[in-house]
Amino acid sequence: MPIPRVKRLSSSRDSKPPQQPLMTPQKTSPLLKDKAYESLKKQILGGSLRPGHFLSERRVATELGMSKTPVREALERLMGEQFVTVSPQQGYVVRGCSIREVAEHFEFRLTLEPFFLRQSAANLTPQQAETLRAQLECQRQALDAEDMERAIELDAEFHLLFARFAGNRAMQHVMSRLCERMFRFVTQVFELDSARFAKNYQEHCSIADAVLARDGNRAAALLTDHLEHCRKTLLTRAGADFNSGTLSD
Numbered sequence: 001m002p003i004p005r006v007k008r009l010s011s012s013r014d015s016k017p018p019q020q021p022l023m024t025p026q027k028t029s030p031l032l033k034d035k036a037y038e039s040l041k042k043q044i045l046g047g048s049l050r051p052g053h054f055l056s057e058r059r060v061a062t063e064l065g066m067s068k069t070p071v072r073e074a075l076e077r078l079m080g081e082q083f084v085t086v087s088p089q090q091g092y093v094v095r096g097c098s099i100r101e102v103a104e105h106f107e108f109r110l111t112l113e114p115f116f117l118r119q120s121a122a123n124l125t126p127q128q129a130e131t132l133r134a135q136l137e138c139q140r141q142a143l144d145a146e147d148m149e150r151a152i153e154l155d156a157e158f159h160l161l162f163a164r165f166a167g168n169r170a171m172q173h174v175m176s177r178l179c180e181r182m183f184r185f186v187t188q189v190f191e192l193d194s195a196r197f198a199k200n201y202q203e204h205c206s207i208a209d210a211v212l213a214r215d216g217n218r219a220a221a222l223l224t225d226h227l228e229h230c231r232k233t234l235l236t237r238a239g240a241d242f243n244s245g246t247l248s249d
């Protein structure tokens with residue numbers, strides 16, 4: 001007589017607990033906060049959001065079609081970069097730039113940029129030389145097209161190029177932030193002195209020629225003159241704004 005087969009009971013070791021959905025903390029979409037940041041920053045740099053302008057989280061969120069959370073994160077980021085500040089009465093406000101900040105900006109660049117030029121002139125590669133020539137050609141095209149916004153962008157790019165050639169990423173990042181802070185104010189100078197476009201391009205060409213000739217000392221001297229002229233122009237042409245202690249509209 002056959003022995004009946006006994007069904008083995010499953011042990012706790014054999015059984016598997018039911019899968020539970022993983023609970024992850026809710027995060028703001030990086031795309032939304034980045035979108036808000038880029039939009040606000042572009043408006044600040046472009047001058048549509050002037051110093052002293054109040055930024056309402058609710059209004060910005062409505063305009064961008066998102067909640068207030070990514071807008072708040074974008075505003076906090078802009079505050080860290082000194083584009084906005086917090087007023088006890090108004091909340092977030094677009095920040096101006098003091099005379100002292102402008103002076104410190106140029107002091108920093110006059111110390112740092114000649115070093116980058118000497119380094120670039122001594123170690124320039126054929127590829128870097130081609131990049132420099134192409135950049136100057138873009139400046140010439142912007143000048144011919146009388147495209148002020150593009151010309152100012154290329155002006156900042158020209159100066160950042162030598163930090164990149166020198167291979168110092170940390171200083172390139174610092175200079176990039178400085179150039180961004182000054183963008184709207186440099187725009188005001190070009191609006192007041194349209195002839196500065198052509199002068200700027202000519203001075204850039206002279207600096208580039210010295211670098212291409214591997215004459216670092218001459219390139220540094222030309223750059224120093226160039227920055228000094230820009231500094232004096234910025235401080236004198238916008239004199240009416242400086243009377244209040246802040247360079248604004």
